[in-house]
Amino acid sequence: MRLTLRRALAVSAALALVGVLTPGAAYSQDDPRSCNDLMGADTPAFVVCTWLAKPEEALGVALFWGADDNANLKEATPSDGKFLDCSAPGSVCPEAPGGGSEGDENSPFPEGAGEGGAPECEANQPCSVDGHGEGGDGTAAGSERTGTSTPTPTPTPTGAQDPAIAAAAQTPAGQAITAAKAVQLRVWIDTELADDWKAGTETFTAAVKRIGALASRPEVAGIRFTSQLGYNTTFKTGEEITAFVTAASDALRQAAPGKRLGIHTVAPELACGANDPCKAEMRKRYPLLTPEKIESPLIAGRVDQLSLDSGLLYGGYDAWKINAEQAHLNQWIQVRARSWDVLAQVAAEETGLVGQVTATKIATRLSAPVKDGGAQQVNVWTSVQNAQGAVSRLTAWDQLKKLLPIQRRLAGVYNPASPETDVTTDLKKLSEVFGQIYLTTA
Template identity: 85%
Template sequence: MRLTLRRALAVGAALALVGIMTPGAAYSQDDPRSCNDLMGADTPAYIVCHWLAKPEEALGVALFWGSDDAAHLREASPVDGKFIDCSAAGSVCPEPLGGGAEGDENSPLPEGAGEDGTPECEAGQQCSVDGHGEGGDGTVSGPEQTGAATSTATSTQDPAVAAAALTPAGQAITAAKARQLRVWIDTELADDWKAGTETFTAAVKRIGALAARPEVTGIRFTSQLGYNSTFKTDAEVTAFVTAASDALRQAAPGKRLGVHTVVPELACGANDTCKAEMRKRYPLLAPEKIESPLIAGRVDQLSLDTGLLYGGYDTWKIDAEQAHRNQWIQVRARSWDVLAQIAAEETGLVGQVTDEQIASRLSVPVKDNAAQQVNVWTRVQDAQGAVNRLTAWDQLKKLTPIQRRLAAVYDPANPEVDVTTDLKKLSEAFGQIYLATT
């Protein structure tokens, strides 16, 4: 009884503290569930505290499970299908790591390895042990033959991968690696797909060669999906996303795939008139249609643009701040983060902006537990050809706690100074980089 009650009390205490330093819904000092008073005066404004269970509520939880000699706790049972009783007759449980027999699926050694962990090679097969390649005569090259092994590896490198490394984007990947920036390839395959199989195949091959490098995390293969005039029907959008996803999974296995778009209806909040109008204006961008490729596993990351939020909802008296908040509340409510990584695409921070704009636009999506990262454009060219650049470097550098969640969208073909210098500066405020490439 005493041990059981102690566990119940521990569970209750954990529930009481889960909200500490966790972004949540406590935006007002009048919120009865706010625990902002527990945080220091120097806590950044975008970090809030919200009780999931107040101390007195946690006590009630503990008393419930511990009452009547812990009857509730003893009567509770696991959810069917989630647990296996390894001690029950007939149950089969996996062996701990290293507990399997040599060469079986639970063994840490390679299949067919000897007692010393050295793999046995079939006749004529090239093997590698501790980084030294096996020669065609069956001998394993040692340290004295490193030069020969290196020249062989270089001569057999895919020419397309080698050529891609020499392009502006390829050189930018090298520079990004030196600055410890996570890299995404940012490209557009929609026009190539519409141009026909030959053009699309060549584009996929080119992007696949660029993304083959281990420094590359993923590929964003289209922008403004369903918003611009490229596609006219749902069937076209579905066919393109399916074809691009399948082709890139083969050309760049293991890389994450992303798309960029906007879902205008989300910013309407509970305004039904607004939602109906947005569905009428943007028939390809209904939430359920954007969700479809996420459910199908075609896309690993969804970037949602915030540009429409600033002034696009004045008709319904929804200001930019409300539209921004509405969008991310809707995203969180739909649990899209379970299906894919969600990113906010922020184009409105170029030019002159205030500290408050920087803090709110970059922290709100993360604070609302709706987006896992924010993509920031470093330059935006308007319809007249004028270029506005990111200038708020000092403000950005103050957001150190979320730096890894901030990504810069950068075009290596149009550097401000040069790629190396630019990426050095970007790495001071961002943890990731989206490299635009054609």
């Protein structure tokens, strides 16, 4: 496929970001914006870390735009910028090959077809416009047109034909999906299939069928089918984890085709940064959670989203004099250096914002994972239940509302079986600060 102007510009921009166009600044050990010291000694030589905004700068930016009820953001106007006017006399603007139609990689038409037309076909040979084996006149490949035409029947929605999907819509979880759709929340099903898998084929098959029926609705974007994978005591070996993830992925892709699949886990070693004793200890404590094991299902294409929990980052590294802020930085720089976002969407899981928290804590915890591009999304728990059954709930609504510019990157984790008021009222409130919702289901 020909390299269009659009792709060339995108490649140029990417090279500029990683410092290819300014190698002296990017690779200099004396560069004040270098963060190479946060990466381990085994980091490949081609991976270079450079701060786009230092931590204190990023926090200052967030507080500046969020101050006084977003006053600065409301008063801001678009930058004049520098644009090339292709209609001005003397201006020379290159054209993308094909003028945006024939042969353009962004065009819906195949090569050889003009807009609204069809490609030329060899004489007496069927050809396909959409890749489904139809002739150029819309008949099936190899068939003949007759003097009469049979109208194509309008397909009946799958949900109307499948009693399981219709029944699932009437369950509490199904009604929560309907309520989330009404307030324009993008929905993920958040469930746990590990115990069902260990219970045997019959139990696992029934659970997959139940979740598949819920997820088959068009408003559902994906299914997160396990949490704390490798951190809890459900599995004892890496082989067990691989077998479970493989079975769950295969079954769910068949039960709910087209839906994205996700897992939740912890990556203890990454927060150590370049501290080798810390990394060695974390590998000893959590042998199922080495970066290589976490990466394995991503490389295999078993999952489309990886959520990394932030719980260990607060106090888990005090023995190595790594505070929570440094642990955050270490983890997300390591994630970015490993290019996990190329293999799957990476999300941060934030459980520590329930109860009373300060505006600074909100800004730091929600901005840290995304400010350097390590995570594309932050999942925020809206309630936490302790061992005694007491439930703490998210209360920082005013602070969260100030983060409206990144609302689509924020997702709430919500259990409809334990509502604060009722599911409809709760989801309406959550939609004011979150763009997505993870509905916890049994």
